Amino acid sequence: MISGHLAHRTWLHAVPARLKLIGLAALTCISFWIDDPRLLGLGFAIVLVNYLCLGREARGRLKLLSSLVPIFAVIGLFQFWSVGGEAAAAILLRLCLMILLADLVSMTTPMLDMMDAIEPLLRPLSIFGLDAMRLSVAVALVIRFVPALMEEWMRRNEAWRARTGRRASVRLLPAFLGGVVTLADRVAEALDARGFGRGRKL
């Protein structure tokens, strides 16, 4: 989800990472105060226009939402049944709004900038012996490898379908998880080879 970085520069690239994260947090909080689906719909429309203005690549990422439709359907039906149509619409719109806003920030912010922005927030964790730099690299790694893992799953799924003609099975899971562990091992080794965590100085 939070994977692809938008290669061509847009006006959002020029906004400092910290400001974008504060903005994201603020807008998320505000959206919780608004219960009127029309207002939330307006906000959603504004974000959509932003996507459209950022070029073809950004527009393509709107497809992300379509892959979440089954989840939305379940949430929507449950909410409709428990709190009624208007509240269900508000919840779904809020959800879409937050996902798109978060995606806007992640696809226009270089990872090192994001790490710099996050690091001060993680610094208090040092009292528990956790190193902020290591944690922010961990966050970066998660973001970098989400698409890689999705691709890996698709590849296994494809091979399975080619051999059986059936849809993905849970039987793929152990091999996939084994692959994830191997990948983690290799990446850790590559970081070690580059001196990360060996306390090297220039």
Place this chain on the structure above:
Amino acid sequence: MTPAASASIVIDRVSLRRGSRLVFADLSVSFCERRVGLLGDNGAGKSSFLRLINGLLLPDSGEVRVDGLVTAQARRDLPRKVGFVFQNPDHQIVFPTVLEEIAFGFRECGLRRDDANDRARDVLRRFGCYDWIDAAVHELSEGQKQRLCILAIVSMEPDILVLDEPFSSLDLPTRLDLMDLLMSLPQRLVIASHELELLSLMDRVIWLSGGAIVGDGAADQIISSYRETARNARKHTAVAQ
């Protein structure tokens, strides 16, 4: 310390176990040539050999010395001295954009963000890859990714560059292109590869089989004996069948 000892890689009576497998038993070899190739079948111990040089693996007994540094005692300093390029670029690339990937090494050395980015830009400019600066890594071809990996490591200016089968899964034009890049670098090279054309450019080739050195010498000579042995092995398999 003699000059010869200060610019050499010495594997001194090394034994290494990985899991239940004994990879090396009392292995000894030293080299100071500018470009050294490692040759051998899969599982011969080439990758472990390279990992000993960077301190990614430490010997169970014996000692590995890189330009006088004992790897078991100098793990912290080794990455600056020995850069390591892996077989699969996707295991090495940590960041989603090209500039960040190169800048990471400088940040790790304590440079501030702007300085690190400036240094990274310099590297990209110097190696004719400035166009990629804002490119997302997933948009690069396999060859471009491997080139990025090499640049990310070379930018830290190590004395020695160790490469573990750097050309597998690359097409011929890309292989030739990267070969040119490697041969133009000032670094000493240690390369494990199945690519005989690349190995033929080395000053010395070491042939490993089952964790032991079975051939060591000039590239042409070792490569042709390796070829001969591989052919004979095939003949025997055919006869057995």
